[in-house]
Amino acid sequence: MKDEKVQERWIQHYSSRHQILLVGEGNFSFSASLATVFGSAHNMVATSLDSRELLEEKHPSARANLQLLEQLGCTILHQVDATAMMRDPRLDSKLFDRIVFNFPHAGFIFSESDPFQIELHSNVVKGFLINAYEMLRESGQVHITHKTAHPFSKWNIEDLAEDVGLDLAEKVVFSLYQYPGYINKRGHGSRSDETFPVGECSTFKDSTTFSSLAYGQANGQAEVNNRTILHGLKTCLEGAKGTWADELLYILWAYKTTSRVATDETPFNLVYGMEALIPIEILANSPKLMAYKEDNGGGNFEALRENLDLIEEQRDYVAMRMIAYHRRIVGYYNSRVRNKTMEEGDLVFRRSTVTNALKDDGKLRANWEEPYCIQKLVGPNTCILLTLSGETLGKT
Numbered sequence: 302m303k304d305e306k307v308q309e310r311w312i313q314h315y316s317s318r319h320q321i322l323l324v325g326e327g328n329f330s331f332s333a334s335l336a337t338v339f340g341s342a343h344n345m346v347a348t349s350l351d352s353r354e355l356l357e358e359k360h361p362s363a364r365a366n367l368q369l370l371e372q373l374g375c376t377i378l379h380q381v382d383a384t385a386m387m388r389d390p391r392l393d394s395k396l397f398d399r400i401v402f403n404f405p406h407a408g409f410i411f412s413e414s415d416p417f418q419i420e421l422h423s424n425v426v427k428g429f430l431i432n433a434y435e436m437l438r439e440s441g442q443v444h445i446t447h448k449t450a451h452p453f454s455k456w457n458i459e460d461l462a463e464d465v466g467l468d469l470a471e472k473v474v475f476s477l478y479q480y481p482g483y484i485n486k487r488g489h490g491s492r493s494d495e496t497f498p499v500g501e502c503s504t505f506k507d508s509t510t511f512s513s514l515a516y517g518q519a520n521g522q523a524e525v526n527n528r529t530i531l532h533g534l535k536t537c538l539e540g541a542k543g544t545w546a547d548e549l550l551y552i553l554w555a556y557k558t559t560s561r562v563a564t565d566e567t568p569f570n571l572v573y574g575m576e577a578l579i580p581i582e583i584l585a586n587s588p589k590l591m592a593y594k595e596d597n598g599g600g601n602f603e604a605l606r607e608n609l610d611l612i613e614e615q616r617d618y619v620a621m622r623m624i625a626y627h628r629r630i631v632g633y634y635n636s637r638v639r640n641k642t643m644e645e646g647d648l649v650f651r652r653s654t655v656t657n658a659l660k661d662d663g664k665l666r667a668n669w670e671e672p673y674c675i676q677k678l679v680g681p682n683t684c685i686l687l688t689l690s691g692e693t694l695g696k697t
């Protein structure tokens with residue numbers, strides 16, 4: 302209520318009315334820049350991976366920014382890992398309109414063009430996107446600001462977002478001057494507090510595909526639909542494959558008039574606000590058919606109009622059911638994951654999207670490359686690989 306009376310203020314893509322989560326902050330100057338324009342930071346949660354002590358040691362200027370943010374009512378959290386934040390009890394069940402990670406970076410281990418270094422970065426970004434997806438409000442956006450020239454373009458941010466079900470809504474050119482007071486930091490190593498030239502750089506604005514009720518291609522829903530339709534065709538044709546075009550209309554009709562598990566509604570009802578009369582109801586004299594009276598056309602018409610008035614509410618309800626369904630699936634999937642710790646000498650596959658070496662093979666490309674042997678573990682879920690002929694990958 303209090304916020305409603307205060308005038309809305311904007312800075313670039315951010316409004317004082319948005320609930321904003323900022324992760325991987327350096328000296329918190331980006332958060333401070335937004336809060337200064339808003340005149341308040343009650344709508345912001347600003348976080349860093351480092352503890353407060355380490356952060357202030359790395360970035361002496363962080364102290365003043367943190368003080369300002371605290372005065373303006375910002376929630377400040379430290380030791381927030383962007384790749385595991387959805388399970389952080391301090392952020393539990395909070396949903397946001399904007400989740401922002403500026404210049405994500407896994408640290409300087411190898412050169413930036415080394416595939417292994419790119420894999421480390423991609424893991425951070427992907428982990429962040431998976432978590433952010435779960436913490437977004439409907440029509441919220443995840444923003445990653447990132448350099449776009451080589452070798453940073455090889456992180457393939459768009460593909461990483463698509464892999465987790467996010468859609469690139471827009472990619473906009475980023476400039477430091479858009480955020481007065483913001484000083485981007487390297488954040489790692491002995492030169493943590495130094496800034497770096499951002500060069501060619503963009504903010505990737507990804508949104509969820511909850512809107513996919515209207516646009517199936519957005520989240521793989523189209524592929525699910527196609528699979529269902531194909532299944533229907535195969536069942537009908539029983540080997541007479543040449544006649545598939547004749548059957549397609551019937552299959553589509555059956556598809557559109559059958560309720561889906563995720564929505565508990567038929568696609569037909571969600572579009573037209575009423576259920577279709579299917580042929581069997583005519584043959585079997587269904588109650589719906591019996592109750593219909595030709596001379597009661599006016600009453601029917603009124604009832605249909607009422608249905609149309611309620612359809613928006615019904616669609617909202619279905620959107621919520623889809624989110625709940627998605628969460629149930631994620632929970633089910635996660636509960637089946639068996640944690641496996643890797644050891645040196647283990648044989649492993651590598652996701653082909655990491656190097657993109659097989660991208661020319663298109664949709665039919667294999668998801669995994671080689672078996673490799675783990676030469677050295679350098680961190681949790683991170684290792685140096687050997688090919689089976691004994692060649693070390695990357696720089697190692």
Ligand SMILES: C[S@@+](CC[C@H](N)C(=O)[O-])C[C@H]1O[C@@H](n2cnc3c(N)ncnc32)[C@H](O)[C@@H]1O
Pocket residue numbers: 324325326327328331349350351381382383384402403404405406407408425484485486487488489
């Ligand atoms: C290049 S710095 C950018 C810092 C800051 N965002 C800025 O724009 O100045 C990369 C930052 O990513 C953070 N980071 C790396 N891995 C992270 C993770 N898993 N969760 C949260 N932050 C992470 C580091 O702590 C570091 O501050």
